[in-house]
Amino acid sequence: MIEKISRFAILFLAAPWCALTASAQGASLDKGAVLTHFDQAARDGYRAYSAAPANRAFAIAPGGAWAWVSGADLQEQAEIQALDACRAHTEQPCQLYSVNDQVVFDAAAWSASWDLHMSAAAATEAPMGTGRGQRFPDLALKAPDGRKVALSALRGKPVVVHFWGSWCPPCQVEFPDLQKFYNALTKDDSAAFVLVQGHEPIAKSRRWAQRRGFTMPLYDSGQKGRGNDTFTLADGTVLNDRRLAGVYPTTYVLDANGLVVFRLDGPGKEWEQYEGMIRHIAAEGAR
Structure with a gap:
């Protein structure tokens, strides 16, 4: 259980996700440096996430679901909580986009996320x-x-x-x-x-x-x-x-x-x- 969460946000958006950057902290959303194809609510959410205390994690899913957590005792706890929060609002597979100051987005896993692995x-x-x-x-x-x-x-x-x-x-x-x-x-x-x-x-x-x-x-x-x-x-x-x-x-x-x-x-x-x-x-x- 995570007992210390200073910020927690869940939103579902119609905008798809793409584009990457090497750093989450201090990035300019206005210039499209972090994520493109976002509406303003998503931009505001990611900006708030970027300024929030560690340990924090930001998760996304195809179709626009996203969630973030900050202030966890451990980085791993923030990751689990962000993924769980994202999954609560979509059938799509969620994956981590950013952990603390680092973008960890896996483009190959994103492309494979629609594979059901069913014969x-x-x-x-x-x-x-x-x-x-x-x-x-x-x-x-x-x-x-x-x-x-x-x-x-x-x-x-x-x-x-x-x-x-x-x-x-x-x-x-x-x-x-x-x-x-x-x-x-x-x-x-x-x-x-x-x-x-x-x-x-x-x-x-x-x-x-x-x-x-x-x-x-x-x-x-x-x-x-x-x-x-x-x-x-x-x-x-x-x-x-x-x-x-x-x-x-x-x-x-x-x-x-x-x-x-x-x-x-x-x-x-x-x-x-x-x-x-x-x-x-x-x-x-x-x-």
Whole structure:
């Protein structure tokens, strides 16, 4: 037990994490020297951490969860507490970013953090759901060429499943960045993208995207308007769409076995931050 903790903070943010520096103490966040792609709350949190008493530790996770602890009796205690606090707010693996005055971020471990280390045989026994390590529901869709297709037909590589609608302002704002992410990962066939419209006919979705030059594959969910609130699975089961997309947009990353490795409710920022993670699970799935 840590009895002396002078500062303790936990926040969950939508901003991804990246960039490194050799020293945590006295670094200039305003010049982007420590961590980039942070919102102001995260910048303030890291600045407070940098000025806090030792022993202290700062932990992070993909998707934006972070936590820090200071004033522990031992450095090891601060590390454990920071990791535990981070894990309490995310399904994603947490890792240490900084300990006292030293950045200890492990870029290789970060890229590998979406690897579930599960065989294809074991994946078939995973429960169906939308949590990390669960088997994502096998949606029945129509491909852009009109063919009926089950989502499971795309297994063998990572799949980015994105629920959106042209009526959704955050979806519209996110689309250019998502297009860049798509371009980067599909130029060498590292991942598949499945964009699924909600609460509007697919013709409207495609018309909106085509007029703006977006080329991502838009799959038809079968929904025709705001009165529709279900998705159909390959076995004929019907799910309320809120079970998969409580907000729009909602994005999932599935591994080569169709298991959820990452979920983001709401729009993402700078999706290319996750490119290394997807390439890692693509390489693992090809073995």
